[in-house]
Amino acid sequence: xxxxxxxxxxxxxxxxxxxxxxxxxxxxxxxxxxxxxxxxxxxxxxxxxxxxxxxxxxxxxxxxxxxxxxxxxxxxxxxxxxxxxxxxxxxxxxxxxxxxxxxxxxxxxxxxxxxxxxxxxxxxxxxxxxxxxxxxxxxxxxxxxxxxxxxxxxxxxxxxxxxxxxxxxxxxxxxxxxxxxxxxxxxxxxxxxxxxxxxxxxxxxxxxxxxxxxxxxxxxxxxxxxxxxxxxxxxxxxxxxxxxxxxxxxxxxxxxxxxxxxxxxxxxxxxxxxxxxxxxxxxxxxxxxxxxxxxxxxxxxxxxxxxxxxxxxxxxxxxxxxxxxxxxxxxxxxxxxxxxxxxxxxxxxxxxxxxxxxxxxxxxxxxxxxxxxxxxxxxxxxxxxxxxxxxxxxxxxxxxxxxxxxxxxxxxxxxxxxxxxxxxxxxxxxxxxxxx
Numbered sequence: 001x002x003x004x005x006x007x008x009x010x011x012x013x014x015x016x017x018x019x020x021x022x023x024x025x026x027x028x029x030x031x032x033x034x035x036x037x038x039x040x041x042x043x044x045x046x047x048x049x050x051x052x053x054x055x056x057x058x059x060x061x062x063x064x065x066x067x068x069x070x071x072x073x074x075x076x077x078x079x080x081x082x083x084x085x086x087x088x089x090x091x092x093x094x095x096x097x098x099x100x101x102x103x104x105x106x107x108x109x110x111x112x113x114x115x116x117x118x119x120x121x122x123x124x125x126x127x128x129x130x131x132x133x134x135x136x137x138x139x140x141x142x143x144x145x146x147x148x149x150x151x152x153x154x155x156x157x158x159x160x161x162x163x164x165x166x167x168x169x170x171x172x173x174x175x176x177x178x179x180x181x182x183x184x185x186x187x188x189x190x191x192x193x194x195x196x197x198x199x200x201x202x203x204x205x206x207x208x209x210x211x212x213x214x215x216x217x218x219x220x221x222x223x224x225x226x227x228x229x230x231x232x233x234x235x236x237x238x239x240x241x242x243x244x245x246x247x248x249x250x251x252x253x254x255x256x257x258x259x260x261x262x263x264x265x266x267x268x269x270x271x272x273x274x275x276x277x278x279x280x281x282x283x284x285x286x287x288x289x290x291x292x293x294x295x296x297x298x299x300x301x302x303x304x305x306x307x308x309x310x311x312x313x314x315x316x317x318x319x320x321x322x323x324x325x326x327x328x329x330x331x332x333x334x335x336x337x338x339x340x341x342x343x344x345x346x347x348x349x350x351x352x353x354x355x356x357x358x359x360x361x362x363x364x365x366x367x368x369x370x371x372x373x374x375x376x377x378x379x380x381x382x383x384x385x386x387x388x389x390x391x392x393x394x395x396x397x398x399x400x401x402x403x404x405x406x407x408x409x410x411x412x413x414x415x416x417x418x419x420x421x422x423x424x425x426x427x428x429x430x431x432x433x434x435x436x
Contacts, residue, residue: 019043021120022063025113029070034096052096053088060121061128067118068127069322076324079394080131080387090370090397098401133387135331142285142332144263148236150331151283155237159216161383164376165369165392170247171218173279173309174362174410184368187361192222197433198354198414199274199305200425201227207273210234210299212264213280217244217257223276224256232272234262265291267299274305281310281341285334286318289341293348302419306350309412311362312338317408328391338411350415353426359409366400 018039026033026045033046037055057063062083066074078084086093135153139146155162155172166172168185175187176194201207205228211220214233223229235241241261248257275296284292296306313335319326325333342352373380373393380389402408416424427433 017041017043018057018063018121019045022117025066025070025117028113029066029075035093051088052092053086055093056085056087057083058085059083063117063121064125064128067115070113071322072324073322073327076328077128077130077134079324080133080328080391081128082386082390090393091367091401094394094398094401098405130327131387133385133391134327137331142288144265146332147263147283150333151236152238153331154329155215155235156239157388158383159239159243161380161388162216164380164383165373165396167368167372169218170216170243172215174358175365175368176358176361177364184365187365188218189222191358191361192219193226194433195219195276195278195307195309195412196223196227196229198307198412199276200427201229201274206230208232208271210267210270210272210275210296212275212277212296213283214240214244214259215279216240217247217259219276219278220244220257220259221248221251221253224253225251229256229274231257232270233257233259234264234267235259236261236263265295267295270299271301272299272304273301274307275300276307276309278307278309279311281308282330282333282335285332286316286336286340289336289344290347293345293350297348297350297417300417302417303423303425304417306345306415306417307412308341308345308415310341310410311335311408312341312411313408316340325395329395335408338409338413341411341413345413345415349417351418351424352413352415353424354412354414354430356412357409358412359403359406362410363400363403366396366403370396370400 018041020043023045026037035053035055036044036046036049037057038044039057040059061081062078065078065081065083068074069077075084135150137146137149137153162172163170169188171188174191175184176191177187178190182190196202199209201209201223207227207229209220209223209229209231211231211233214220214235217233220231220233224231233244235244238261241259244259248254248259277296300306314337316337317335319330319333338355342355345352370393373389373396377389399408403410416426418424
């Protein structure tokens with residue numbers, strides 16, 4: 001483990017102690033323990049072996065947090081605060097903990113065990129304040145103001161931090177490893193080129209592209225530099241917009257790429273030949289999905305195409321407000337079933353012409369990002385603090401495992417706004433999309 005070292009008094013290993021006091025609470029919360037958990041007094045629960053890794057409960061504060069929130073939120077707060085740590089390979093450890101995560105029970109069911117543990121350990125004082133990295137967005141869910149808060153929480157962490165994690169491609173979405181030997185930057189360029197071809201940007205120059213949720217401008221720059229497109233990129237992250245404009249200027253593309261700090265819902269009276277939305281749809285939400293696709297449909301010229309690139313889950317998944325990902329990573333995030341996405345696009349007037357899953361590619365992408373973060377750990381901590389660096393490491397590693405085992409997926413859905421008498425201007429086969 002490369003996280004910042006912390007000093008805690010450690011006693012000689014004991015057969016009893018904190019471990020025995022907490023065993024009923026832990027088993028009620030996590031089910032059968034498949035990973036060793038060691039406590040600050042030297043006692044432990046779980047298997048005697050340290051494979052696939054060991055969770056270290058560093059202080060009484062970790063237990064205090066779990067006692068007051070005996071569910072995922074309490075564990076999350078303890079981890080972010082550094083009162084819980086682990087050693088071993090992060091991916092292997094998360095895979096081993098998957099069954100426990102799925103078996104995690106509601107707080108009320110383990111309340112008696114939590115109360116007993118609290119009494120024995122003297123923890124019936126006031127709860128600790130949550131770590132400062134925790135998000136608490138205000139206002140109506142998916143209103144413009146609240147969406148801006150949620151986006152800022154995740155993306156305005158710091159451009160230099162994201163540069164460490166994402167590498168030179170500066171692209172925060174699934175790459176496409178069309179060959180196993182591609183670097184991360186090459187795989188991101190491969191993804192951008194595939195999207196350009198699905199949108200038909202390679203068929204003629206001077207096409208007008210809207211990139212919704214443009215991030216740091218990578219897709220916009222690729223389309224402009226390689227296909228002569230005129231691109232408008234919109235984001236509601238102030239830090240993203242600033243760095244994207246800087247990158248566009250450095251690439252000499254200011255005459256072809258415009259980066260706006262703008263909500264897609266405020267785009268009015270404009271028309272585009274194509275629209276890309278890459279890694280932004282997760283912030284839209286089920287309740288706003290119809291408005292989202294209708295808005296984008298109305299922005300397109302006849303025969304214009306939309307490529308929606310987004311994480312999905314079977315049946316959809318709305319993050320609970322007391323989960324790790326909601327409080328620390330993606331407040332208000334929602335993953336929508338790809339079947340519902342297709343239906344909503346069709347309701348908005350699109351003809352859906354292609355659906356492609358890149359699930360395994362996202363797992364590989366995330367493993368690259370985790371490797372970048374671990375390689376530059378000390379620098380990352382200096383930039384954003386230990387807590388936020390820990391959040392991103394756990395989040396990205398857990399997401400990689402989710403893509404690998406099929407718990408979540410990634411789909412590109414291509415739709416066209418047909419012209420007169422159903423004219424689509426679509427190529428007869430996918431051969432036209434094959435990247436050189």
